[in-house]
Amino acid sequence: MDPLTILALAKGSYEAIKAGISVGKEMQGMFKDVMSLLDSAGKLSRIASKPPKPGLFEEKTAEQIAIEAFTAKAEVEQMMAEVKNAFMSEYGILAWDEILRETTRIKKEQAAARRLAQKEQEELMQNVMLIGISLLFVVVVVICGLLVAIGL
Secondary structure, X not given: OOHHHHHHHHHHHHHHHHHHHHOOOOHHHHHHHHHHXXXXXXXXXXXXXXXXXXXXXXXXXXHHHHHHHHHHHHHHHHHHHXXXXXXXXXXXXXHHHHHHHHHXXXXXXXXXXXXXXXXXXXXXXXXXXXHHHHHHHHHHHHHHHHHHHOOO
């Protein structure tokens, strides 16, 4: 994803968080938005530290991509600071710490689920290959047996 798309996603999360805080929404209801904002900040940090090279048919230069990533990262960092301050003023410093703890927990669960799904996919592929090889072996043995039976 390009930096401007990530920034647009971050702005959506930011506005949802601000609206949630202003109407007194429960913290648990805003975890998803905060996670999305934190995720966007992380992606923009990675892009800003090592911008992707432009594609063959892409009109943007590497410099343009780097500048977009840097400015988007700075804007998201400003949003994060405002969200943190709003949370701390509305719910206290412990609430922000709880948000970060919960976000970390959820990200770890998601990563573990992805690893498990990948492992299961690899095991399935190995089983399919083993069954295929076994069937091929049985077919070859049957054909050889038929050839021997008819005297060839």
